[in-house]
Amino acid sequence: MGTVGDAVEMVDVRKTYQIGEPVHALDGVTLSIPRGSYTAIMGPSGSGKSTLMNLVGCLDTPTSGTVSIDGQEISGLSDRERTTLRGTTVGFVFQTFNLMPRLNALENVALPQLFRGVSREKRHERARDLLGRVGLGDRIDHQPNELSGGQRQRVALARALVNDPAIILADEPTGNLDSETEADVLDLFEEFHDAGTTMIVVTHERHVAERAERIIHLLDGEIEWIESLDESNSSSASDSRGETKGSEMGSNEGAIDHNDVARGDENGASTSDDGGR
Numbered sequence: 001m002g003t004v005g006d007a008v009e010m011v012d013v014r015k016t017y018q019i020g021e022p023v024h025a026l027d028g029v030t031l032s033i034p035r036g037s038y039t040a041i042m043g044p045s046g047s048g049k050s051t052l053m054n055l056v057g058c059l060d061t062p063t064s065g066t067v068s069i070d071g072q073e074i075s076g077l078s079d080r081e082r083t084t085l086r087g088t089t090v091g092f093v094f095q096t097f098n099l100m101p102r103l104n105a106l107e108n109v110a111l112p113q114l115f116r117g118v119s120r121e122k123r124h125e126r127a128r129d130l131l132g133r134v135g136l137g138d139r140i141d142h143q144p145n146e147l148s149g150g151q152r153q154r155v156a157l158a159r160a161l162v163n164d165p166a167i168i169l170a171d172e173p174t175g176n177l178d179s180e181t182e183a184d185v186l187d188l189f190e191e192f193h194d195a196g197t198t199m200i201v202v203t204h205e206r207h208v209a210e211r212a213e214r215i216i217h218l219l220d221g222e223i224e225w226i227e228s229l230d231e232s233n234s235s236s237a238s239d240s241r242g243e244t245k246g247s248e249m250g251s252n253e254g255a256i257d258h259n260d261v262a263r264g265d266e267n268g269a270s271t272s273d274d275g276g277r
Contacts, residue, residue: 006068007167007198008033008056013065015051025051025221029065035166038190038199040209043218049202052218056200057169058086070166087112091160095172097152099144099159105131106140109159116163123162130158134188150181157188167198174208186211 008031015026025048033039033056043049054060055067061075061082068074070089074082099108106127113123131140134154144152153173160168170189174182190211193199201212209215215227 005035006032007035007037007070008200009066009068010055010062011066013055013062013067015055015060016063026055026062027221029223031216031223033198033200035070035198036193036196037214038193038212039201040212040215041200041202041218042204042206042209042215043224044204046220047218048221049218053169053171053202056167057090057092058082087116088163089166091163091165091168093153093156093160093168093170093173095175097144097149097156097176099152099155101144104141104143105136105147105155105158108144108155109162112159112162126162127158130161131155134158135184148181149176149178150184153177153181153185154188157185157192161192161197165197167200168192170199170201172203173201174203174205182208 010029010031013026013029013031014024017023017025029048029052041049041052051060055062055074056069058069058074061067066073066075069085072085072089074085077085100111103111106124109127109130110123113126118126128137128140131137131154134157136151136154136158139147139151142151144155147155153176157168157173168189173189174185177185186208189199189201199212201208203209210229213228213230215229217224217227
């Protein structure tokens with residue numbers, strides 16, 4: 001069981017998709033992610049990563065069991081209430097950046113606060129501050145096509161942080177970056193984690209996962225093992241919290257629906273050319 005200090009708590013969570021034959025993506029998952037921790041999630045396609053991300057991001061609800069985000073259980077919430085929780089508690093960072101192409105960096109970062117009714121002066125002040133913190137204070141007037149991949153990902157990170165979320169949820173955030181830029185972005189993740197933000201990063205890259213405090217390894221819908229990077233001991237699924245059981249899902253089954261995020265407008269994962277947040 002989790003504690004009051006958990007950012008994410010899942011208890012006996014099951015998620016079944018009706019795609020022809022039922023697909024049991026998660027089956028009896030119990031997992032806690034402490035508030036202020038840095039967790040990486042690794043696993044091949046079909047392992048349950050995307051379903052887990054959808055639940056943590058309040059983009060979906062479990063078939064059974066309970067999922068609590070920052071102390072609030074999500075199953076009993078209406079769509080509007082889940083959207084509000086998502087917008088105030090979770091910040092999203094995607095591999096494809098998902099910036100609005102016709103807005104400049106400042107406007108992209110400020111966008112989530114526009115939908116929350118924050119005044120123009122206050123949202124631009126917040127956006128300027130965050131862009132300065134990610135090293136883009138001199139790029140606030142640049143549109144996405146005028147920025148490098150690393151700069152676009154920094155804008156996306158600033159946008160994810162604009163509502164001061166308790167949790168940053170990053171889905172393959174360095175997949176489109178060169179090694180030097182990747183290191184810079186991961187350094188920023190560590191900086192914001194050190195400031196108290198709960199970081200959850202899904203990645204297939206071992207060196208990216210090693211920046212975290214622990215790695216949850218998923219395989220065939222189950223937690224294969226939980227690897228602690230702060231301590232010498234690690235635990236396997238058999239002697240730790242058991243997790244997912246499911247079948248091999250196609251790459252689109254259970255994937256994070258960027259359009260659902262966009263409809264909430266909660267952390268600026270606004271629509272872009274590829275269907276963005």
